[in-house]
Amino acid sequence: MKDWRFWFAEQRGTLMAVAIFVVMFIIYTSNHPAGFSVNVVQTAANKGVLLAFVAMAQALVVITSGIDLSVGMIFTLTNCLASILVTGTPLQVTFGVIAVLLAGAICGAINGAIVIFGRLQPIVATIATGAVYFGLALALRPTPGGTVDETLADALTGKLFGFLPASLVTLLAVILVVWVPFRRSVAGRAAYAVGSSEPAAYMSGMPIKRAKMLAYTISGLLSAIGGLFLTFFTYTGEAAYASGNAYTLFSIAAVVLGGVSLFGGRGSAIGAVFGALAFRTIGDLLFVFDFDPLWQPLFQGVVLLLAVSISAFGLLRVRNRLEWFG
Amino acid sequence: MIAAVQKLSKRFDPAVVTAFGCIILLLLVGSIYSRNFLSPEYLLQQLKVASFLGVIATGMMFVILVGQIDLSLPWVVTVGAMMSSALASYGTAGAIFAIPFGIFCGVLIGLLNGFGVAYLRIPSMIITLATNAVAQGLMVVYTGGFSPQDSASPAMRYIATGSIIPSVPNALICWIIIGSITVFVLTRTTFGRSVYAIGNRERAAYLSGLNTRRIVMLVFAISGGAAAFGGVLLAGYASKAAQSMGDAYLLPAIAAVVLGGTSILGGRGSYLGTVAGVLLITLLQSILSVMQMPEFGRQIVYGIVIVLMLLLYGREKRLR
Numbered sequence: 184m185k186d187w188r189f190w191f192a193e194q195r196g197t198l199m200a201v202a203i204f205v206v207m208f209i210i211y212t213s214n215h216p217a218g219f220s221v222n223v224v225q226t227a228a229n230k231g232v233l234l235a236f237v238a239m240a241q242a243l244v245v246i247t248s249g250i251d252l253s254v255g256m257i258f259t260l261t262n263c264l265a266s267i268l269v270t271g272t273p274l275q276v277t278f279g280v281i282a283v284l285l286a287g288a289i290c291g292a293i294n295g296a297i298v299i300f301g302r303l304q305p306i307v308a309t310i311a312t313g314a315v316y317f318g319l320a321l322a323l324r325p326t327p328g329g330t331v332d333e334t335l336a337d338a339l340t341g342k343l344f345g346f347l348p349a350s351l352v353t354l355l356a357v358i359l360v361v362w363v364p365f366r367r368s369v370a371g372r373a374a375y376a377v378g379s380s381e382p383a384a385y386m387s388g389m390p391i392k393r394a395k396m397l398a399y400t401i402s403g404l405l406s407a408i409g410g411l412f413l414t415f416f417t418y419t420g421e422a423a424y425a426s427g428n429a430y431t432l433f434s435i436a437a438v439v440l441g442g443v444s445l446f447g448g449r450g451s452a453i454g455a456v457f458g459a460l461a462f463r464t465i466g467d468l469l470f471v472f473d474f475d476p477l478w479q480p481l482f483q484g485v486v487l488l489l490a491v492s493i494s495a496f497g498l499l500r501v502r503n504r505l506e507w508f509g
Numbered sequence: 510m511i512a513a514v515q516k517l518s519k520r521f522d523p524a525v526v527t528a529f530g531c532i533i534l535l536l537l538v539g540s541i542y543s544r545n546f547l548s549p550e551y552l553l554q555q556l557k558v559a560s561f562l563g564v565i566a567t568g569m570m571f572v573i574l575v576g577q578i579d580l581s582l583p584w585v586v587t588v589g590a591m592m593s594s595a596l597a598s599y600g601t602a603g604a605i606f607a608i609p610f611g612i613f614c615g616v617l618i619g620l621l622n623g624f625g626v627a628y629l630r631i632p633s634m635i636i637t638l639a640t641n642a643v644a645q646g647l648m649v650v651y652t653g654g655f656s657p658q659d660s661a662s663p664a665m666r667y668i669a670t671g672s673i674i675p676s677v678p679n680a681l682i683c684w685i686i687i688g689s690i691t692v693f694v695l696t697r698t699t700f701g702r703s704v705y706a707i708g709n710r711e712r713a714a715y716l717s718g719l720n721t722r723r724i725v726m727l728v729f730a731i732s733g734g735a736a737a738f739g740g741v742l743l744a745g746y747a748s749k750a751a752q753s754m755g756d757a758y759l760l761p762a763i764a765a766v767v768l769g770g771t772s773i774l775g776g777r778g779s780y781l782g783t784v785a786g787v788l789l790i791t792l793l794q795s796i797l798s799v800m801q802m803p804e805f806g807r808q809i810v811y812g813i814v815i816v817l818m819l820l821l822y823g824r825e826k827r828l829r
Binding site: 250297301302303304306307308310311312313314315316317318319320321322325424425428432435436439445446477478479480481482483484485487488491492495498504505507508 | 578580625629630631632634635636638639640641642643644645646647649650653654711712715716721753756760763764767773774803804805806807808809810811812813815816819820824825826827
């Protein structure tokens with residue numbers, strides 16, 4: 184009984200995100216002209232997974248009480264890289280995919296190295312590296328273009344067994360292969376400990392540097408998976424500043440919706456995934472209600488504003504005013 | 510000799526000295542590249558371009574000093590530009606109130622940010638992101654997603670491009686006035702000292718009897734107002750507002766403040782440093798464009814320079 188309560192308290196943010204997503208998705212599909220059909224789910228899944236990967240990337244860094252404002256730019260850079268490398272014979276395609284993922288991981292590792300060994304604030308450091316990554320993307324793709332192996336792209340964005348969106352299966356696989364082992368490893372635990380209190384983690388002899396480095400590197404890798412998927416959807420690479428920026432901002436929004444504390448140490452990447460799916464569904468709600476698409480940015484903004492204001496209800500529970508100041 | 514250096518470094522922040530050193534270095538590099546680089550006309554032109562960033566960075570500096578951040582800057586700049594030029598199209602009365610109205614809209618968004626941060630205790634990074642999205646949404650709905658047709662009022666054009674004192678741009682004078690007020694407020698008023706106190710430790714400031722919540726809210730209002738005024742100046746400079754014209758100012762504004770030695774955690778920093786940071790970034794951008802470096806190269810150099818300079822003097826203490 185006690186165990187169950189602890190588990191619930193720990194997972195509250197994630198469960199909230201799941202609940203928000205389920206409610207939003209029910210509203211979405213019940214008002215969609217095509218109803219709850221395989222194609223509606225597949226389209227929604229394909230849109231959602233892009234943000235889900237980037238949100239997971241953001242969540243990993245946020246858990247260590249950092250922030251990565253370059254995730255969107257790594258996403259853009261790997262998109263451009265994939266549009267060049269992931270083509271040709273099956274062997275070339277395989278190496279291309281590996282190279283793209285490796286590039287993302289390296290970008291993440293550079294962020295980590297600057298934050299850990301350079302001892303710079305993550306927010307400024309990643310703004311600067313984000314500019315560098317965008318510059319590289321622009322160098323690779325001055326104008327939109329390129330191709331991607333269509334067999335692989337169609338396989339990963341299509342349906343499995345005729346009803347299961349392949350992109351969702353990939354997302355699940357990535358969670359199981361990347362997130363779950365990390366969460367259960369010593370480094371994963373240390374990442375949470377660093378997020379809760381870095382001095383305490385240091386005093387307890389936790390492998391702080393390894394944990395942070397791993398978090399940033401995996402974050403880069405996850406952004407690269409997102410970038411790869413973007414290439415699979417669009418068949419091209421484009422160094423779009425606005426889109427990269429939007430993904431960075433949306434990833435923070437998704438992380439917050441997903442119950443990950445920005446102060447670090449609380450929440451999970453799974454929550455961030457549901458936060459991302461919920462955020463995308465909210466954005467699409469307008470279309471099923473036949474609103475002018477012009478209102479979409481305002482609607483998304485207002486929903487975001489309301490979502491973040493909900494956390495203010497916690498203030499009602501404050502017994503001592505000093506708790507205001509964290 | 511060592512004593513003299515120590516005395517000097519006590520008097521001057523090493524970060525500010527390094528930043529000014531880099532400015533001189535950039536000027537030297539530029540003058541090797543082009544003879545015109547040190548001419549008064551070119552330097553005044555640079556100062557004029559720098560004053561837009563300077564005005565915007567001033568607001569950002571206040572927010573960073575209390576240990577927060579304002580990510581709503583891009584669309585507050587755009588709101589300032591669009592709303593002032595929108596009012597300017599409503600006859601004479603509109604033209605008169607165009608500038609104050611633009612600033613007023615920015616202050617309103619800033620107050621909303623401040624209320625969320627100070628009273629609702631929402632992390633500033635989130636709430637300003639949300640208000641940025643709302644401001645963008647409002648402007649997209651208002652303009653229909655296109656660049657608005659309204660053009661800037663004559664007064665807006667005059668303060669951005671004219672010169673009341675021969676050959677000294679008015680925009681620069683605006684920055685000097687705003688800068689002087691900022692220096693006075695930060696160093697000579699209770700409000701300014703409170704800003705530093707809150708940045709160091711809000712809990713301690715609260716226990717010392719400061720109304721920290723009201724001060725934080727005011728700080729965000731100042732940031733919104735400064736960003737909107739920057740937008741008004743930019744609209745006057747280009748003689749009209751444009752979609753997402755503020756996007757190019759978020760990173761430079763934060764970078765300028767941080768390169769000037771202001772701690773991103775708050776509580777430490779001088780306005781002189783911000784001036785140095787603004788000049789540094791403007792000169793860097795200018796040199797890269799004089800060298801006709803393509804856009805991708807500019808982005809890469811820009812990012813690398815910021816990281817390197819911060820590694821020089823912006824590092825945190827080792828954990829013990």
